[in-house]
Amino acid sequence: MRPLTYERAKAPQQASQAVLDTPEAKFIGGGTNLLDLMKLEIERPAHLVDVNRLGLDCIEPHGDGLRVGALVRNTDLAADERIRTEYAVLSRAILSGASGQIRNRATTAGNLLQRTRCPYFYDTNMPCNKRDPGSGCGALEGFSRPLAIIGTSDACIAQHPSDMAVALRVLDAQVEVLGADGQVRALELDDFYRLPGDTPHIETVMQPGDLITGVLLPAPRPGTHVYRKVRDRSSYAFALVSVAAIINGRRSARFAFGGVAPRPWRVEAAEKRWKEGAAAVIDTAFADARPTADNAFKLPLLRRTLDAVLQEAEQARTGERRTGEDQE
Amino acid sequence: MSQSSSAPATGSTSPLALSLPVRFRVNGQAVSLDLDPRVSLLDALREHLGLTGTKKGCDHGQCGACTVLVNGVRMNSCLSLAVMHSGDEVTTIEGLGTPDDLHPLQAAFVAHDGYQCGYCTPGQICSAVGMLDELGRGVPSHVTPDLNAARFSREEIRERLSGNICRCAAYPNIIDAVTEVYETEVSGGERP
Numbered sequence: 001m002r003p004l005t006y007e008r009a010k011a012p013q014q015a016s017q018a019v020l021d022t023p024e025a026k027f028i029g030g031g032t033n034l035l036d037l038m039k040l041e042i043e044r045p046a047h048l049v050d051v052n053r054l055g056l057d058c059i060e061p062h063g064d065g066l067r068v069g070a071l072v073r074n075t076d077l078a079a080d081e082r083i084r085t086e087y088a089v090l091s092r093a094i095l096s097g098a099s100g101q102i103r104n105r106a107t108t109a110g111n112l113l114q115r116t117r118c119p120y121f122y123d124t125n126m127p128c129n130k131r132d133p134g135s136g137c138g139a140l141e142g143f144s145r146p147l148a149i150i151g152t153s154d155a156c157i158a159q160h161p162s163d164m165a166v167a168l169r170v171l172d173a174q175v176e177v178l179g180a181d182g183q184v185r186a187l188e189l190d191d192f193y194r195l196p197g198d199t200p201h202i203e204t205v206m207q208p209g210d211l212i213t214g215v216l217l218p219a220p221r222p223g224t225h226v227y228r229k230v231r232d233r234s235s236y237a238f239a240l241v242s243v244a245a246i247i248n249g250r251r252s253a254r255f256a257f258g259g260v261a262p263r264p265w266r267v268e269a270a271e272k273r274w275k276e277g278a279a280a281v282i283d284t285a286f287a288d289a290r291p292t293a294d295n296a297f298k299l300p301l302l303r304r305t306l307d308a309v310l311q312e313a314e315q316a317r318t319g320e321r322r323t324g325e326d327q328e
Numbered sequence: 329m330s331q332s333s334s335a336p337a338t339g340s341t342s343p344l345a346l347s348l349p350v351r352f353r354v355n356g357q358a359v360s361l362d363l364d365p366r367v368s369l370l371d372a373l374r375e376h377l378g379l380t381g382t383k384k385g386c387d388h389g390q391c392g393a394c395t396v397l398v399n400g401v402r403m404n405s406c407l408s409l410a411v412m413h414s415g416d417e418v419t420t421i422e423g424l425g426t427p428d429d430l431h432p433l434q435a436a437f438v439a440h441d442g443y444q445c446g447y448c449t450p451g452q453i454c455s456a457v458g459m460l461d462e463l464g465r466g467v468p469s470h471v472t473p474d475l476n477a478a479r480f481s482r483e484e485i486r487e488r489l490s491g492n493i494c495r496c497a498a499y500p501n502i503i504d505a506v507t508e509v510y511e512t513e514v515s516g517g518e519r520p
Contacts, residue, residue, distance in 0.1 A: 001366045003346055003364075003366070004365055004366060005346075005365065006348060006365035006409070006411050008412075008414075028409075028412070030407075031407060031408060031409065031412070032389060032404070032407045035368070035406075035407050035408070035409065036388050036389060036407065039387065039388065048365065048409075050411075050412055052412060075401075075462070075467060078467075078468065079465070079466065079467040079468060081476075084468065084475040084476055085475075085476065088475055091468065091475050092470075092475070095468060095469055095470045095472075096470050098491070099389075099392065099490055099491020099492075100402060100455070100458070100459060100462065100469075100488050100489075100490075100491055101389070101392060101395055101402050101403050101404045101455065101458075101491045102389055102403075102404065102407070102491065104401045104402060104403050104458070105403045105404070105407065105408065235470065235486075235487050235490035236490045236491055
């Protein structure tokens with residue numbers, strides 16, 4: 001790890017200014033991804049601004065929804081009673097990721113900003129346009145089984161690793177950002193992440209000094225909340241594919257997909273076809289997919305996973321009707 | 329690192345300022361250290377305080393051998409910088425029990441042969457302590473059928489301890505040990 005200096009920020013605005021004013025400075029929250037990358041010298045901050053004690057660790061009412069502070073730990077978010085009962089897809093998504101120890105430390109903002117787990121990003125002997133812009137992409141002709149099938153470019157086929165972000169996308173969450181100028185703005189999650197194009201190292205629309213201060217959840221959405229994750233082992237592994245779904249009886253359905261794109265993947269036009277079944281939804285949402293030979297399996301896997309989600313929701317709906325609690 | 333006006337938190341005029349005061353409590357004792365900010369909590373415990381019970385396995389959060397309790401919550405000490413823990417209360421395996429006065433989980437691991445080489449054992453035990461507390465607080469897991477009703481089961485132990493890898497595969501005995509402690513110490517004899 002490179003030599004570095006450290007400070008503990010006392011206020012959000014001061015933290016933002018410190019990162020803006022200090023060369024090669026970074027915020028550190030939970031640090032569960034950043035320290036891992038620093039040990040590999042993939043991340044090389046010269047200065048760390050510790051944002052852990054800024055009071056951004058509360059979940060509070062915000063309009064008809066909730067504002068989740070940037071420093072709320074993953075365990076605390078998933079276990080919060082309002083999240084468990086009214087935003088269950090978010091609880092389920094968070095609980096499907098990482099380990100108990102990591103969830104106890106990892107933060108809401110850090111989860112959004114975690115880096116890809118593409119093996120070529122981690123292997124400093126290999127070219128990677130995300131780690132070392134202009135060096136090329138080892139994955140295109142390499143081992144691409146876990147990587148993205150849509151939203152990719154000739155420069156990068158890395159996938160976004162977060163489960164939480166997939167649930168936030170289906171919930172229409174916004175990211176609240178404090179700029180170095182002191183202004184707070186709310187960004188739709190879909191606008192927050194950039195597709196790789198020819199600059200895959202620029203992953204979000206964040207500007208220098210920008211600090212995520214929270215995530216805004218709109219009013220709770222009625223219906224069956226499902227997060228189904230398919231992976232190589234049953235626990236503590238990243239998704240090959242995942243589906244976040246909110247299905248409201250026979251009225252409406254919304255889906256976001258994880259493990260398949262550089263950001264949570266959602267196509268509203270595809271959702272409208274949900275009564276035609278999983279194949280219709282996947283065919284529409286992934287019409288532009290460009291899988292490699294290694295990861296072409298993700299398309300049929302997505303179809304089967306979504307089919308299982310639709311069945312699960314239907315069972316929940318008919319079960320509720322039997323108990324007289326149908327929400328339609 | 330050539331600029332001279334950096335190092336805001338150190339109070340030092342050195343442009344490198346690679347030593348910071350860290351004051352925290354470890355196993356109930358007040359501890360004061362001066363550390364390079366790069367020192368992980370794990371290395372502070374092992375290399376600076378001589379508490380070698382906490383083990384360094386992968387050093388990347390994948391194996392769980394370094395698990396300790398910080399303010400009562402389990403975490404990977406390899407993925408945290410010691411300077412971030414000023415003011416915190418840290419508990420390691422040495423703080424849970426002693427050879428003459430074992431923590432119930434330590435005793436259960438011995439009784440059920442929940443270890444073979446034993447390298448992963450301190451992290452497994454610290455993780456189990458944290459896990460039982462989480463379960464007691466109703467924190468759900470990936471395998472909890474009803475998010476609002478987390479209950480003890482062998483499946484829950486397997487999922488909740490999945491951040492602790494044991495290459496000797498003592499897992500079945502570890503589950504037995506944790507189950508016994510839950511039945512005798514936590515639930516007051518209730519069968520899961």
